[in-house]
Amino acid sequence: MSRVASVEHDLRAAVTAEIVPPRAEYLTDQTEARGLTGRADAVALPRSAEEVAEVVAWCYERGVAVVPRGGGTGYAAGAVPLNGGVVLSLERLARVRSFDPLLWRMEVEAGVTTANVRRVAREGGLLFAPDPGAAEQSQIGGNIATNAGGPHAYKYGVTGAWVLGLEAVVAPGEVVRFGGPVRKDVAGYDLKHLLVGSEGTLGVITSSWLRLTPAPEAAWPVIGFFDGVRAGAAAIERVVGSGLPAAALEYVDSETMRYARATFPGEVPVGAFGVLAEADGSHDEAGRIRTDLLEVLGEDALALYAPETPQEIAALWRWRDGLALVIDAQRGGKASEDIAVPLDKVGEAIEASLEAGKRFGIPAASWGHAGDGNLHTTFLLAGDDERELALAPQLSEALFDIALRLGGTISGEHGVGFVKRNWLERQLGPRAFELHTAIKRAFDPQNLLNPGKKA
C-alpha cells in the first residue's frame, strides 16, 4: 500500500473518470435529517464499468476506501462516506444497454433511475414491478444494492426477484458477471443474490439484466377504514386468508391517518385505521378481484373508498406515497425504522411500536406494507428539542427489539447501512454472523468497499 499525498489530485491524474471535489450533495442521504453527514476526499464520476474498475483498482492498491453511490435516497446511511475515501457515483452509467420487449428483458446500467426503468418497460407494454419510493431520484443500481421493496412487492416480490444477472466491479478492481440474460441458472453459488442487497460492501454494481412482465391492463386500489389496530389487523389477515391475489396490501394506522386525513382524497371516519388493497390484472380479472376485496374489507369496515377514474386512483397512490413527508413535517425531527415481522404478528408489532412511543412520551405513527409484514413506524421528534432528538437511538432500538422478539427482521427493505449495523449479529446469531463476516472478508479482504456498513 503506497501513501497518497492528495487523493483527489492523485486519483485525477491516474484514472479516466472525471474526479470532482467532495461536494455536500455526495456526502449524505435521507439520514441527513438525523444529522448524519459524511466526509470524503474525492468524488469519482465514471462513465463505464471499465472506468469504475480503474477507480476501484487505484483505491484498492492504495488502501483508500470506496463508497458507491446511487440516487442517495437511502434511509440507512448506506451511501454516506464515514471516514474519507472516494465516493464513486454511478450517475453517469445511465444507458439502457438493451431492451427486448418481446423477450421481457432489459439491460440497464446502474445509474438509470428507477422511474426511467419503469417508463421504458411501460412503453414496451411491460412492467418492472419493484416500486420503492423516490423513483424519480433513486437509481436501479442502488435499488439492487439494497434489494429495495415497495407496495407492490406483496404480489411481485422485491427488486432481487427481477434481477437475472449483474455486472459488477469487485476487488481488487475487476469487472465480473454473475448470471446474465438467462432466466434459470444453477451453475455456481448464487453470487448474484449475494451482491443483491449487499449495499456496496462486496462489489460495485455497474449494470444489470432485468426480467420484466406484461403490464396489467388495470390496477384498482380500494381502501377500508377500521376501528383501531386490532380491527385493521384482522382485516389484513382476512384479505390474505381470502386467497385473493391482491397486488398490494398496505396499512395506515389511526395516528398516521390523523395527520394525513386532510390530504386524503375522500372521506375518512375519525380515528380510523386504513387498509389499502389493490386489484390488478386484465380488466375482467381486476374488476372481479376489486369486487371481492371490497366485500372482504367491507365485512366490518367503518367506511370504504374505491376510486374509479385514473385521476382518483393516481391521487390515492400519491397520497399514500406522500405519507412519509406528511409525518416528517409534523414536528421537524424523527426516528423511523422498517422492521418486518411474520404476517400474523403485524397487529402486535404495530401496537408494540406505538406503545414504545408512549413509554418515551413521544408521538408515534405507523404505516407500511401490511401484506409483507413490513412496518414503517415513525416517532415524531421535536426538531428543536435536543432532549427528544437524543432519544432517537433508543426509539429505533425499541423497534428492533420488537422485530426480533416477534421472529422478524431489523430491516424489511431499507437495509442495514451504518445505522443498524450493531444489531445485525443479534439477529443472525454468532455462527451465521461469522459466516457473514467471512463472506465480506472473501470479497473485500482490505475492508475498503463501503467500510463501516452492513458487515
Add this chain to the structure above:
Amino acid sequence: MSRVASVEHDLRAAVTAEIVPPRAEYLTDQTEARGLTGRADAVALPRSAEEVAEVVAWCYERGVAVVPRGGGTGYAAGAVPLNGGVVLSLERLARVRSFDPLLWRMEVEAGVTTANVRRVAREGGLLFAPDPGAAEQSQIGGNIATNAGGPHAYKYGVTGAWVLGLEAVVAPGEVVRFGGPVRKDVAGYDLKHLLVGSEGTLGVITSSWLRLTPAPEAAWPVIGFFDGVRAGAAAIERVVGSGLPAAALEYVDSETMRYARATFPGEVPVGAFGVLAEADGSHDEAGRIRTDLLEVLGEDALALYAPETPQEIAALWRWRDGLALVIDAQRGGKASEDIAVPLDKVGEAIEASLEAGKRFGIPAASWGHAGDGNLHTTFLLAGDDERELALAPQLSEALFDIALRLGGTISGEHGVGFVKRNWLERQLGPRAFELHTAIKRAFDPQNLLNPGKKA
C-alpha cells in the same frame, strides 16, 4: 484431526442418529445409468436438526466427508459419495412443522417429499408452485439444495423463489437459521439464497419456511404442432411476445415427438415439433388466456390439441412428464444435459445440439422448458456399445460449448454436482470462480461437505 478405526462403528457409538451400513441405494442417483456409483463408509439417518449437527460435528472433528442426501433423483451425481465418508440421509426429517394456510406459509423438514409439500398446500387451497420431475420421490431439501425447476418455473419461478427461510447445519456442526417466516428481509447478506442451490457443499439444509400462493382455479394446457425447429421456435417467441401470462411454455422437438408420438393422447402430424403452453388462473381468466394461446399458436400450426376434461389434461401432463423415460428406453444408454440459453437463442441451441449428435453419428432428441430457455437435449447411446457409451463426455461437452457460446449456462436446473464441475470456471471466468472458491472455503475450510461437487 484424530484417526478413525471404523467410521461406521465409531460413529454409531458416538451419535444419537441411527447408523447403517452403506447399502447400494445410498450410493447413487439418476447417474447410475451412466455407470456412476459411489463408495461410503456409513449412512447416518438422523431424525432432527440436532442429530444432523451431531453427525456433522463428529465428521468435521475427524476429517470425515459428509455427503447429504435427499430423494436421490438428481442427474448430476450431487448426492453420490465419491470417496468414502458418511452419507447423511435426510429422509427421517419428514415432519411438516407448521402449516398456516391463511397466511400462505409452511415450515417443512428437508425429508418431506415434493409431492407431499404440494399435497398439503393443495388441501389448504394453496399452491407450492415448483414442480420438478419425480415429485413422489424427491425431497424438498434436495429441491432447495439444487434450486430445482420444472415446467411451471416459467410463470412461478424456481424453488428458491419460494423459500422464505432455511434452517441448516453448517461446519463445524452447528444449527443456524437464514431468514424465517418473514416475506422480506434485507438485514444480512442473502445467506439463504447462497445455501439454495449449493448442493450440500456449504451446509446441510434441515428445514425450510416456504411461501405458498393461492391455487389457480383452473389450469388448461394446449399444444401446437409446427413444421420443424424454426417454426417451433418462432411460435415460442410469439407466445412470449404476445404478453400472455402462460403458466408453462414447453417444447418437444420432432425427434422426441417421433419416439413419443405413439403415447401422445391425441393426433400428431408426422415430423411435427410441439409447443405446449398452459393457461391458469380463475376460471374466466384461464379460459380467456387459453383462447388467446390457441390463437397465437394457431397462426401457423400444423395442428392444435386442446384437452378439456381433467382426465385429458392429466393425460397430457403425464405424457410430458414421461418423455425422459420414453427417450431413455430407446437405446439403453444416454448422455443428457440441461443447459439454458437466452430466450431468443432457443431455436439456435436446439439446432446446434441436434447437429452435435449428427457430428458424432448419434441420434439426438431435445425437449424442455422453452419459456425459460432451458433445453434437455439427450443423445441416445446404444447401451451395449462401449464405443458409443465412451462418447458421452464429449457429447455433454458439446452441449456446454453451445450454452456458453450463446451466452447461457451449463445448468438451468439440475445443478453441477460431480459431472459438470470442470466446466464451472469456464462459465464464471477466473475472478468470479475465485470468489466462488473463497465462499466454499469460508463455509467449509476442511472441504468435508460433499467434497468434489460444485465448487
